[in-house]
Amino acid sequence: MASEKPILYSYFRSSCSWRVRIALALKGIAYDVVPVNLLKDGGQQFSAEFKAVNPMQQVPALKIDGITLSQSLAIIHYLEDTCPNPRLLPQDLKKRAQVRMIADHIVSGIQPLQNLSILKQMGEKKMEWAQNCIASGFQALEQTLQHTAGRYCVGDEVSMADLCLVPQVFNAERFKVDMGPYPTITRINKALLELEAFKVSHPSLQPDTPAELRA
């Protein structure tokens, strides 16, 4: 099958884009990047050109196998369905549910509350707002992880939960959230950042990383 390389529409610092970059790296899938700058030109995600790619006007979007997908977890699930190794979901169904719960909590319960459009609304209060959202979300997550975590978020295998965790911790650091109350999150994040897939996909190493932020 002479398929073209997948194309990922991504912003270097978007945590949602990073999740997908990690998945692609873990699965060993080569892809091309089309950078979408969320800040320049009023936000390139709002261009008519990009709207044709993704009506939701958000990154990431992935062109693969003749279709265009958006929503990071939908994309990651598609990669999991079509490229099952290495697995990103445990075989045990209850552990699988735990992985999804943690991923959903980050993807629906934390990140959207501190994304660009909300922060714009918060004006001067934005730093405080972001810190509160993340702290509140991390407090709940820390408790959950105490029951589910092994080396990683759920047991000892890397899963979709871990793909969501690392970019969210990166956001927390950007917003200067005090990570002191979250030792489990901190430990797991550190262990994951030692893995190649989490390193090559890092915001500091992307084609659109500004020079001053490059690793």
Place this chain on the structure above:
Amino acid sequence: MSSAAAKPILYSYFRSSCSWRVRIALALKGIAYDVVPVNLLKDGGQQLAIIHYLEDTCPNPRLLPQDLKKRAQVRMIADHIVSGIQPLQNLSILKQMGEKKMEWAQNCIASGFQALEQTLQHTAGRYCVGDEVSMADLCLVPQVFNAERFKVDMGPYPTITRINKALLELEAFKVSHPSLQPDTPAELRA
């Protein structure tokens, strides 16, 4: 799942779109459950994990297509609603918006529905993706209910409106409706 297992317990708020999605799934799968009504819903956005678990453990009727691309479209639509629309108009955000809250909610929903209407024009058959009820449909109906609560003009979204109407004719979407829950206030009961 052992047959001697206790009935599942659903912590649910009658009007919460998150709870409603799960109630629909339980109704579609024919899973009896007990409800513990909760007034203050801790919205961690985890209902898709619950619905996926029900799908994994009780595969009939299926809520995800067998075709992997269609399956991805179902998840994309569900995620768009659950992560991209609903959290932006949840309780904690609305509190922050103070007087502007109605306008804010309308804008979030309108903006999200505009994108969704476009997507559905490529994916929809009788329902959100093709002709089978899926997780996308479970997310759509409660979000339209929210839109109506916030008085969003549904005129620009004919596909969403048509699909919503078709789904509300199905038993699972009716029995799980906010107007028919144990904790529905008398004045809002069907």
